[in-house]
Amino acid sequence: MASDPTFIEIDGTAIELREVAGVGTPILLLHEALGSVSLWGTFPERLAAASGHPVIAWSRQGFGRSGPLPEPPGLDFLDRAADQTLAVMARLGIDRIHLHGHSDGTAIALLVAARAPDQVRSLVLEAPHVTVEIGALKAIEQMRDRFASGDLRKRLARHHDDPDTVFENWVGIWLDPRLRNWSIEARLRQVRTPTLLIHGQDDVYFSADQLERIKAIIPGTDAAVIPGCGHSPFRDQPTLVAEISANHVGKC
Numbered sequence: 360m361a362s363d364p365t366f367i368e369i370d371g372t373a374i375e376l377r378e379v380a381g382v383g384t385p386i387l388l389l390h391e392a393l394g395s396v397s398l399w400g401t402f403p404e405r406l407a408a409a410s411g412h413p414v415i416a417w418s419r420q421g422f423g424r425s426g427p428l429p430e431p432p433g434l435d436f437l438d439r440a441a442d443q444t445l446a447v448m449a450r451l452g453i454d455r456i457h458l459h460g461h462s463d464g465t466a467i468a469l470l471v472a473a474r475a476p477d478q479v480r481s482l483v484l485e486a487p488h489v490t491v492e493i494g495a496l497k498a499i500e501q502m503r504d505r506f507a508s509g510d511l512r513k514r515l516a517r518h519h520d521d522p523d524t525v526f527e528n529w530v531g532i533w534l535d536p537r538l539r540n541w542s543i544e545a546r547l548r549q550v551r552t553p554t555l556l557i558h559g560q561d562d563v564y565f566s567a568d569q570l571e572r573i574k575a576i577i578p579g580t581d582a583a584v585i586p587g588c589g590h591s592p593f594r595d596q597p598t599l600v601a602e603i604s605a606n607h608v609g610k611c
Contacts, residue, residue: 389464395423559588
């Protein structure tokens, strides 16, 4: 059974989290660029039921109900998120973890696994990306137009204390010309964690090329391409993704 959201303090900032009970090494969820605890929906419960493990969802600083960022994020935003992930683990007394990331959360998970390989037992990466793609930039531009004219802001406001800043930071970072050459491929050579990649066949942000890039560097990486599924497999096919993820975790 899931608990209501609670808060822990990291470096003087309140961090929102929600835990689903289970047994064994916890699975820590790392959300996307517009994500939060509540945007995982019922997936944490599904994953806990399928795997038997505890599942922890949390909102990074500046997202959901967590405290605000002191300033707009810089180009090192994913490294800072990896720092905070390790700080959350330390605050919760977790020395071994399974990481399940979505979109930007996949890059964060990879950076954590590269830094602390002995602490990460497995990686499940939904919509993974380790470089920038033109398709992603075009999709973000389209989302920017929707935010100004549609109901996207209202929907984000249900999940974030400050939806405007969350969205502006996302657009500002990914459309910054200095980020065009962003890549963490070289850093993947430090990852030795069993890794599963999950890609929606209809993902408009990133292509299956990202899978091949990761598989070329991390030996033994498995991948599942899900038809009829977009950028958020855990929302489009939650039962299937929970089962695939649980099976991978069970082998690790």
